Amino acid sequence: MTTENLTMAKAINEGLRRAMEKDPKVLLMGEDIGKLGGVFRVTDGLQKDFGELRVVDAPLAESGIVGAAVGLAMRGYRPVCEIQFDGFVYPAFDQIVSQVAKQHARSGGVYKMALVIRIPFEGGIGAIEHHSESPESYFAHTAGLRVYSPTNAYDAYWMIQEAIASDDPVIFCEPKSRYWEKAEVDRETPARPATEAQIRRAGSDVTVVTYGASVKTCLRAAQAAEGEGRQLEVIDLRSISPVDYPTLAASVEKTGRVVVVSEAPPVASVAGDIAATLSEMCFYSLRAPIVRVSGYHVPYPPSRIEEEYLPNVDRILDAVDRVMECES
């Protein structure tokens, strides 16, 4: 049987396993990823099967994990780092920006930074502080990095393998609130390349550009909007950096209206940059200003009030109303 119904966490686990079977240079490094299988169990069983030299329980030091991965990559390995939670990636930020992103260019193309940094990101799981953040804009801002984010098990299975096989460093953002959602995973038919955005629902009235956990929220909003006679086209970026603008622009030329949705705070964000870029690319097709639905410009709030922070169906529909009301 080549197709199986898997959670996204299990699909990533299987993708990691397949990458490790295919290439002996692939190794995993992170905190509690061995016997425990990671706090989200994404690496469950891998140390048992591949040994402690390939599934490395690292000291509790994120800069160390990424900095050592850089050295392993220089030696020809393909390390996959696990950062336990989004809010813990900042100690490694220096190594990511100063070394991971720049070593290929600095060495004139000699060093390949063929490493992946997996980060469970975004909120919505009722966690305490530093466990629900959206740091992707920092990495999207940094040349030399790619930033991918799968939103379903099938994509996750294939995209993690694509990220590992890439000679470019990939920040792999896993929407943790979707880890336990199941989907059919076809192990024979590869998903489309990560750099291609996917239209998750076709529609003619408004283009809804989104990624991460918000994809599901936007699909719910699209369903609700249908009841009001509005057809939303929901596009899942998959690659946050680079963004597949040809796919977005084709949709905008059809709809003339855009809402960009993500959990991250709005200032200097991926969503803001998409709004600016589409304004420039599609100015003569746009029939309304581009509207963003995002987190607020506050630290991620206590979990008891996170529902009011996160983009939800109501806020997305409100944004849809605003772009629809604008007649030009």
Add this chain to the structure above:
Amino acid sequence: MDEVPMIQLLNPEGERVSNSEYESSLSAAEILGLYRDMAIIRRLCNEATSLQRQGQLALWAPVQGQEAAQIGAGHALLPNDFTFPSYREHGIAWKRGIPPLDWLRLFRGVTMGGWDPLQYRHSNPTIVIGNQALNAVGYAMGIQRDGADEAVMTFFGDGGSSQGDIHEACVFAGVFNAPVVFFIQNNHWAISEPTTRQSRIPLFHRASGYGFPGVRVDGNDVLAVYEVTKRALDNARSGNGPSLIEAFTYRMGAHTTSDDPTRYRLEAELETWRHRDPLERVKSYLVRTHGEPQSTFDEIAADADHMALDLREGLLSLPDPAPLSMFDHVYTEPHPLIEAGRRELIDLGFGGEQ
């Protein structure tokens, strides 16, 4: 901290001194070779400083005073070992066989690197203080997985020793028993801050906190540095794990050509260290003990002058990189923003002749 005993085999007067743990294994001819190395990098370094003063380099980080630390350590490396420098390791670059002109490219502003790190097994200069130590440990973990008998050595200073990355590198190296040597050049000054602003204890004592050996060596004694480093690298190669060497030395020049040390340190201190010069003691030793004639040293100086002239000529004829080269090697695979940027520069007429 000056009173802490350190390994010394040749004192500042050029006299051999005995040490209970280390013995010099070098012949007179080899010692002369090390003198030559030190004299050459001192001369080339002076040339680079002049080139900066003449507007030909954006910046230069002089190595004067630290020649013995670098040449002694560099001499102990085997061809398959791998080194991770900061930005002042011109002596190591010389021992790795990297052409001097390549050391200057970064400071000229024509590249961010300068040489092929895999060809010379010497990584790029690292300017963010301390980053390289973690990369070195990761590389050493790769050596372990390959089952190779190679060692890694990484270089940083007394200032760098305060960085979190150095701590994490020592933790990783310790718990994984990685084949890496941490080589600290304690040159007493991190730009304007003295070592006392970095540590309350001698830096080599820190190694014990990570569970591996640490040793202080007279960093101005090339014989001692060589023996201490050789043993540390041998230990790493043979699976005995990491160690830390504190080479006790002194930055005779400025931090960089942008620095003004007269604002923060006294002439008297400089004078003390002038008497501990790493080159003079070797020369005295070779003259007094082996009867090396003055003509030998004159020939070395003439060779060094020639190399300095070559370096100058090479530098002045270095072409600026093509503007479009800024888009090279940012990614290994096609990227729309790289294509767009390149296209824009070409449209603006900065595409060069291609």
